[in-house]
Amino acid sequence: MDFRTVGLTENEYKTILRELGRTPNETELRLFGVMWSEHCSYKSTRPLLRLFPTEGRAVVQGPGENAGVVDLGEGFGLAFKVESHNHPSAVEPYQGAATGVGGIIRDILAMGARPVASMDGLFFGDPELRKTKALRQGIVAGIGGYGNAVGVPTVGGKTVYDEAYTENPLVNAFCAGVVRLEDMVRSDTAQPGRLVVLLGAKTGRDGIAGAAFASVELAEDTSASRPQVQIGDPFAEKLLIECCLELLEKGLIDSMQDMGAAGIISSSSEIAAKSDVGMVLDLDRVPLREKGMTPWEIALSESQERMLLIVNPDRMEQVLQVAAKWALDCTVFGETTGDGRYVMKAGGAVVVDLPPAFIGGNAPVIHWPSREPRDLEERQRLEVEELSPPKDLGAVLRSLLEDPNLGSKTWISEQYDSMVQTNTVIGPGGPVSVLRVLRGDSAPVFVAFSMEADPWKCRTDPKGGGAETMARTLRSLSVCGAEPLGWTNCLNFPSPQDPEVFWEMRECVQGMADAARALACPVVSGNVSLYNETPQKKILPTPLVVTAGLLPDLDGFLPWSRWREGDHLFLAGMPNAALGASRYLLRTFGLLRGKVLPFDAGAEQDFTARARRTAKEGAARSARSLAGGGLAVALAKEALESGIGARLDVQIPTRPDVFLFGEGGPRALYAVPPASLPLFRSIWRGAPLTELGVATGNILDVKRGFSLSLAELRDSWRR
Amino acid sequence: MRHRAEIVVTLKSGVLDIQGKAVFQSLQQLGYGELEDVRVGKVIHLLLDAPTPEKARELARGMCEDLLVNGLIEEYRISLEAAER
Amino acid sequence: MNVSVVVFPGSNCDQDAVRALASFSGRPVAQVWHGDPALPAATDLVILPGGFSYGDYLRTGAMAARSPIMEAVRRHAYEGGLVLGICNGFQILTEARLLPGALLPNKTLTFVCKPCTLRVERTDTPFTGAFRSNQVVQFPIAHHEGLFYLPEEELDELERRGQVVFRYASPEGSIAPEVSPNGSLRNIAGIVNERGNVLGLMPHPERASDPVLGGRDGLLVWQSVAGWIEGGH
Secondary structure, eight states, X not given: OOGXXXXXXXXXXXXXXXXXXXXXXXXXHHHHHHHTSHHHHOTTTHHHHTTSOOOOTTEEEOBTBSSEEEEEETTEEEEEXXXXXXXXXXXXXXXXXXXXXXXXXXXXXXXXXXXXXEEEEXXXXXXXXXXXXXXXXXXXXXXXXXXXXXXXXXEEEEEEEOGGGSSSOEEEEEEEEEEEGGGOOOTTOOOTTOEEEEEESOBOSTTTTHXXXXXXXXXXXGGGGGGGOOOOOHHHHHHHHHHHHHHHHTTOOSEEEEOOTTHHHHHHHHHHHHHTOEEEEEGXXXXXXXXXXXXXXXXXXXXXXXXXXXXXXXXXXXXHHHHHHTTXXXXXXXXXXXXXXXXXXXXXXEEEEEOHHHHHTTOOOOOOOOOOOTTHHHHHOOOGGGSOOOSOHHHHHHHHHHSTTTSOOHHHHTTSOOOTTSOEEEOTTXXXXXXXXXXXXXXXXXXXXXXXXXXXXXXXXXXXXXXXXXXXXXXXXXXXXOEEEEEEEEEEOSOTTSHHHHHHHHHHHHHHHHHHHHTTOOEEEEEXXXXXXXXXXXXXXXXXXXEEEEESSSTTOOOSSOOOTTOEEEEXXXXXXXXXXXXXXXXXXXXXXXXXXXXXXXXXXXXXXHHXXXXXXXXXXXXXXXXXXXXXXXXXXXXXXXXXXXEEOOOOSSOHHHHHHOBOSSOEEEEEOGGGHHHHHHHTXXXXXXXXXXXXXXXXXXXXXXXXXXXXXXXXXXX | OEEEEEEEEEEOTTSOOHHHHHHHHHHHHTTOTTOOOOOOOEEEEEEEEOSXXXXXXXXXXXXXXXXXXXXXXXXXXXXXXXXOO | OOEEEEEOTTBOSHHHHHHHHHHHHSSOOEEEETTOSOOOTTOXXXXXXOBOGGGGOSSTTTTGGGSTHHHHHHHHHHTTOEEEEETHHHHHHXXXXXXXXXXXXXXXXXXXXXXXXXXXXXXXXXXXXXXXXXXXXXXXXXXXXXXXXXXXXXXXXXXXXXXXXXXXOOTTSOOOGGGOSSOOGGGEEEEEOTTSOEEEESSOGGGGSBTTTTBSTTHHHHHHHHHHHXXXX
């Protein structure tokens, strides 16, 4: 069989011949085709990912395992990761989204952690289109259908609309779990002489070569792609979670891997490679759901809700008992050896015999050429003077609140159970989600999550956009009083074979890395999804960031939307922001142009320190870090949710629209009760601080700006 | 002898069928003005071993009464046929 | 008070109930596997928790209602013991015919999770002694099938016998149909059996048992039960 049929390049095939010293057979060739696909091997992006800082005080486990882990103290850790499931969701929205949620939950479980929270980054096309509505309905239903049933609360998310995603919706599923560090599972702990066990659902033809499918652009007619979508069973996953956690609690397993992309071959070869052991697997012993499956189908199947266990023979009896209690299939189908060879047998014959490390980790890096986009200067050119200042700023604000990107998403989040496990302090709808984490007999601690994406800024100014995306999560966490511990990211891009796309990707990563390094926040896990395009349309460069922060208790937590009559309102941070790639520019002028405010490490560090002090010392009542729509949208959201208007009278230092709607840089809107004014001012002495006015009444009134009643604002926001 | 029983379960006529109503509205929006009503139910297939068709039907009925059908809100219909090996 | 929480395959809110009751009573709460034949001796209150037992497959609560442990739960109820079904637990109790009615899909045809105000209709049950008559309280809901249904005449009978304990209400206490989040007939959110010792409700009191996490109105249910048991019933 020709190597091209399985998606390998000539160079890759030659590498395989060289390393093996022989021609691979058909089964082995198919395995390489999937394991060396972009989705599994990260061959186009490994050098880029090395740009990220991965070390930090709180890091227990960095990139390289099923999920990253940060230290929560008292022997407990938080495992978290975000992963894409874009191509399947475009073809079968409900199951694509559902199995995306299921897959990331298993990655967390594979660390030995109990999954405690989910969030989802969703990117859709024009919301007026029937196609978008259908995709959205299916995807939202799939996330809820799976997440609610499996008992993991969906505590937050981000929903973005742009016509660039019409044919290529994105579903980025995030999950976090809590693990006792002494019980944390690793892939490098397998010894020779152990049993290789398959736990969970029977194996069928689901998603065969799905990993390769994710590495290829969607063809014109997706109906032909249907057989490759996996079907999820959240009930089976719930049983799997409880069974695995019970096995871990009883100390019955040596190691565990989730079976996701490329199922059996991926999970088993990963353990063999990391633990430096050999393996012999008998595919005839794998419980099958369908007749007549070939060896490569069994090895590559992506049937859901299966885990791979490495078990000491002495413990197998007890493992079977626990599996029987949870009514899960549990089958020994192989063993680890000391000879360093990875062997698969079927029908009594050897069908695969490869060096384990070579299967997964060694796809040659592809150094795609990179070229600055020819139209970059055009994209970045923005003379504010050429934009006629709007006459009715109030109408502009209402229009922004009606923008589906900024409007209320409660109608989506209410379809998700955000409270199961009774640890949700603050659920969906705000800049940050907050969860209580129980730590056994020690006092509980609190974790805050912030999820951000700004594909428009990444399009006009990839490096600036990447930095801004990352920095926004850190600002939100600092403003509410949380100490950032680490972050995860999903890089969603079109084909890297386009040199301009590859350039954009590298610049985004560099920007994110620079921001993370300046603010000492390490990456602990992540995911890359490439080839998100159709012949007609490429997606915007879309890095998605989720950062986790720690709050030792809720005394030092500073919430938002808590204005009270008489509070003084302040803008902390520079008053002049940028209109480049802002929601305002897009919504009002239909322009996607302009550079992002340059990342200023010193200003960010200074802001972070003061913001955290403000929260810790209780110097403000309500605070919101500025993001999409700038100051005006922040004012509107605070006023709406607090139920109080404001009277603002500021000597506006720049053009009113720049002041009200500009974006970028570390800036926050604070509401300070009169008694706290001296403390607040002293914390912010020496930093840019603009006093805006007072919270009062039920009109949001900005002198020389606009005047809108709460009712008008609410009407726009909830459209 | 092998028998295949097909059980059609539907909501009793007095019971609110919200799914049926939603489907009705969607079909109307797609232009099917001829439509008068929609009710949504479910189909269950049983493959079972019994000496006679009567016995098979009795078993199927037992399963319906014991688990497959909620007699308060649902009613059912059984069709039976012999199944080859 | 001795509390047992039954765990079915797919139950999700069992640990939430265990934690809420353990924290309230200061005593360990027994967890009973669905396959067990018996409840622990001296159990006062059995809780059937929320979640997705058996994935909600076939009908919600249908398979769980036929679990081995349900025989013991039935006996416990027959002997006057207290049984509380929360959300999926309520669905299981109707399937087991320990409570009348059925829970149909929400009128919105979507899952709905949000805080919810209820009006307390009876304060003379073991579960509601600590509430005031017509008190308006807040418990969260999170369900896809919460529309309580009985044929019209049986609904009238239910009302006549005073079996409705909680109704969906506005914060001011109005029970107009628009106020119901799921279309439940007569805004019914929770009912008892004729004897009054078995309560089923769709909202989650265990999610309102901690001020930081969703309110404290749920504590009134546990207080009511504790008071009832201490009162020597």
